[in-house]
Amino acid sequence: MEAVPECPECGGSGWKRVDLTDSQGVARCSCREQSRVQQLIEAARIPPRYQECLFENFDSLNPNLSKAKTMASCFVEEYPAVDFGLLILGTCGVGKTHLAVSIIRTLMLRYGTWCIFYDFRELLKQIQSSFNPVVGATEWQIIEPVLQCEVLLLDDLGAERPTDWVRDTFAYIINHRYNQKRTTLITSNFKDGESKRRKLSDGSTVVSEETLAERIGERMRSRLHEMCKVIRISANDYRVEIKQAQHEQ
Numbered sequence: 001m002e003a004v005p006e007c008p009e010c011g012g013s014g015w016k017r018v019d020l021t022d023s024q025g026v027a028r029c030s031c032r033e034q035s036r037v038q039q040l041i042e043a044a045r046i047p048p049r050y051q052e053c054l055f056e057n058f059d060s061l062n063p064n065l066s067k068a069k070t071m072a073s074c075f076v077e078e079y080p081a082v083d084f085g086l087l088i089l090g091t092c093g094v095g096k097t098h099l100a101v102s103i104i105r106t107l108m109l110r111y112g113t114w115c116i117f118y119d120f121r122e123l124l125k126q127i128q129s130s131f132n133p134v135v136g137a138t139e140w141q142i143i144e145p146v147l148q149c150e151v152l153l154l155d156d157l158g159a160e161r162p163t164d165w166v167r168d169t170f171a172y173i174i175n176h177r178y179n180q181k182r183t184t185l186i187t188s189n190f191k192d193g194e195s196k197r198r199k200l201s202d203g204s205t206v207v208s209e210e211t212l213a214e215r216i217g218e219r220m221r222s223r224l225h226e227m228c229k230v231i232r233i234s235a236n237d238y239r240v241e242i243k244q245a246q247h248e249q
């Protein structure tokens, strides 16, 4: 680890003297703790757009948002004594990613938890590109932290086309983390209930609104329910809401 030259407490060594009752000892300096947390946060892959997301700037514009926020912060309070993850569901722009990022950021700041953010499509893309020998990163280099980290945030599940490979990759990651009892947080725009079917004039039916089960398969859906508590957010798109509020002023 690099030296921290500016620290007046330890002179950059990372260790400082402490007085014990009958002798002197050394202890880790707090500057090292801070730089460890800073490194954790930098390595967590939180996209720049969500760098500032915190519980403190998550507005509870309606009772449902306030309930979602309470559930999310209870999760942090109870961590690591939780044996479940979170499945955060809701339509586009209601703050799912904001809330999920607030959780991992607080876990890193408060407990030094090893957390990783991955947009699910981005993860698939990186795994796919690792099959290309020119890229240099091996599949294992990408997948290992995803399997091993203490808390994985998989953002926007279901947005990609659900091919067999996508489903297998998802099942592999989720089953591995489930077996190792590691915590997984997932957000998705897809509805969790029954899919809506529309009758066509010839009597046949088509799916008019796809559900999570259709995107990831019924087996993985039930696995997610075993692993996760569900937070359902029902609110208006925050960005639209804010624009309207500004307009009305």
Ligand SMILES: Nc1ncnc2c1ncn2[C@@H]1O[C@H](COP(=O)(O)OP(=O)(O)O)[C@@H](O)[C@H]1O
Binding pocket: 053, 057, 058, 059, 060, 061, 065, 090, 091, 092, 093, 094, 095, 096, 097, 098, 099, 187, 238, 239
């Ligand atoms: N309740 C909220 N309070 C403050 N900002 C919010 C809230 N909900 C959403 N936002 C902001 O609106 C934008 C869209 O939210 P996002 O979390 O990306 O929505 P989703 O993941 O549900 O599509 C982000 O910039 C986010 O910080």
Ligand SMILES: [Mg+2]
Binding pocket: 096, 097, 098, 155, 156, 187
């Ligand atoms: Mg999102």
Ligand SMILES: [Zn+2]
Binding pocket: 004, 007, 008, 009, 010, 011, 012, 013, 014, 015, 029, 030, 031, 032
């Ligand atoms: Zn120091």
